[in-house]
Amino acid sequence: MTVNEPSRPYAPATRAVRTGQYQDLSDLHSEGLALTASYVFADAEDAAEKFAGRRPGNVYVRFSNPTTAAFEERIAALEGAEGAVALGSGMAAYTAVALGLLAAGDHVVLGDGMFGTTPRFFRAYMEKFGVSVSVADVRDLGQWRDAVRDETVMFVLETPTNPMMHVADLRALSALAKERDVLLVVDNTLCTPVLQNPLALGADLVVHSAAKYIDGQGRCGGGVVAGRADLLKAVSEVLRTAGPSPSAFNSWVFLKSLETLPVRMREHSRNATLLAEWLVEHPAVEEVYYTGLAEHPQRELADSQQSGHGGLLGFTVRGGQEDAWAVIDSLSLVSVTTNIGDTKSMITHPASTTHGRMSPSERERAGIAPNLLRLSVGLEDVEDLKYDLDRALRAAGSQATRTAVDQAPREAGSQAVRAMGGRFR
Numbered sequence: 001m002t003v004n005e006p007s008r009p010y011a012p013a014t015r016a017v018r019t020g021q022y023q024d025l026s027d028l029h030s031e032g033l034a035l036t037a038s039y040v041f042a043d044a045e046d047a048a049e050k051f052a053g054r055r056p057g058n059v060y061v062r063f064s065n066p067t068t069a070a071f072e073e074r075i076a077a078l079e080g081a082e083g084a085v086a087l088g089s090g091m092a093a094y095t096a097v098a099l100g101l102l103a104a105g106d107h108v109v110l111g112d113g114m115f116g117t118t119p120r121f122f123r124a125y126m127e128k129f130g131v132s133v134s135v136a137d138v139r140d141l142g143q144w145r146d147a148v149r150d151e152t153v154m155f156v157l158e159t160p161t162n163p164m165m166h167v168a169d170l171r172a173l174s175a176l177a178k179e180r181d182v183l184l185v186v187d188n189t190l191c192t193p194v195l196q197n198p199l200a201l202g203a204d205l206v207v208h209s210a211a212k213y214i215d216g217q218g219r220c221g222g223g224v225v226a227g228r229a230d231l232l233k234a235v236s237e238v239l240r241t242a243g244p245s246p247s248a249f250n251s252w253v254f255l256k257s258l259e260t261l262p263v264r265m266r267e268h269s270r271n272a273t274l275l276a277e278w279l280v281e282h283p284a285v286e287e288v289y290y291t292g293l294a295e296h297p298q299r300e301l302a303d304s305q306q307s308g309h310g311g312l313l314g315f316t317v318r319g320g321q322e323d324a325w326a327v328i329d330s331l332s333l334v335s336v337t338t339n340i341g342d343t344k345s346m347i348t349h350p351a352s353t354t355h356g357r358m359s360p361s362e363r364e365r366a367g368i369a370p371n372l373l374r375l376s377v378g379l380e381d382v383e384d385l386k387y388d389l390d391r392a393l394r395a396a397g398s399q400a401t402r403t404a405v406d407q408a409p410r411e412a413g414s415q416a417v418r419a420m421g422g423r424f425r
């Protein structure tokens with residue numbers, strides 16, 4: 001009973017709208033999903049204090065939500081960050097970092113081999129507002145040293161890149177960044193905080209597309225930025241003002257997904273390592289790109305900064321695009337999609353999809369060959385994945401390959417998969 005309590009009962013319409021409104025959900029064991037556009041203030045002064053930012057607390061859906069805050073807290077803890085800000089997508093995360101921390105006249109160096117939309121965003125939008133952009137090979141520290149100018153304020157890169165699996169030396173790049181007073185922003189989508197902690201190696205901010213391994217089951221879009229509190233202040237100011245906000249439902253999905261992230265990443269890495277080693281030996285396969293292979297040229301560097309090699313690998317099949325497409329079309333278990341980081345294994349032909357907007361010469365320089373395939377290795381039984389891939393590689397091989405490949409039927413794969421018949425959808 002408060003002094004504001006009415007002295008007569010409310011009508012049904014009022015009760016329909018108001019009864020149970022202020023239930024405390026804090027004793028739920030599984031974290032609650034808070035779907036609300038606004039928040040109740042204790043009194044008029046509380047509203048004024050929270051609006052002015054002098055008192056912590058929720059104000060409005062565009063810039064805060066308790067479920068999203070729980071997700072941010074959990075991802076910050078995993079990244080070893082002072083804080084985190086969730087956004088509507090990975091690209092929204094880049095947008096907020098760029099709008100919050102860059103100004104006309106600034107220069108940014110991007111790592112090559114990044115997720116295609118990232119360089120497109122910087123070139124299409126940041127250059128328009130007077131930010132200049134150059135690109136450096138993530139494997140070559142000298143190129144980064146040469147790229148730095150007086151106006152350089154930010155390095156942005158992915159490591160490892162995909163599907164070529166080039167590794168950036170994060171310790172060396174962060175030392176260079178500090179020496180030249182440049183911010184180091186690392187996209188950690190591929191490794192996730194489970195396999196790599198760029199902040200501990202000297203990065204200032206980490207960016208994620210949460211739609212990949214963080215969700216891990218291919219359901220929701222989202223993004224997050226984690227790192228230094230002073231930089232995050234600028235990022236969340238963009239969120240509040242420009243509004244690239246996350247959905248509370250998606251934050252709830254990500255929050256729950258993080259609970260299994262360590263287990264999933266361990267298993268993705270194990271499956272991918274076993275498949276990479278198997279593909280190396282396959283007569284229809286030319287080359288395999290995976291940092292977990294002993295023969296990967298940067299294996300030692302990867303091991304010095306990653307605690308595992310993740311679920312993504314690239315491989316080239318004997319022949320050309322026709323043969324690569326035939327492998328895709330002969331698979332029944334592995335899905336044909338351009339996403340990554342799902343429990344379900346997925347295959348992509350980069351040259352005609354994710355890297356299709358590049359010119360042929362750009363593709364050649366980036367190593368995106370017509371016979372290259374990208375495989376996001378899921379959590380199915382690895383023997384079933386081998387069975388599916390082996391069947392596809394045999395079915396698809398060019399005439400020359402077909403004679404090289406042992407045609408004898410193999411006893412791999414479970415009865416269940418074989419019983420499925422056509423493509424598993």
Ligand SMILES: *Cc1c(COP(=O)(O)O)cnc(C)c1O
Pocket residue numbers: 089090091092115117118158187189190208209210211212221222223340
């Ligand atoms: C998918 C992806 C992005 C973009 O994130 P969206 O959530 O799709 O906006 C950025 N970086 C990497 C490495 C990605 O895989």
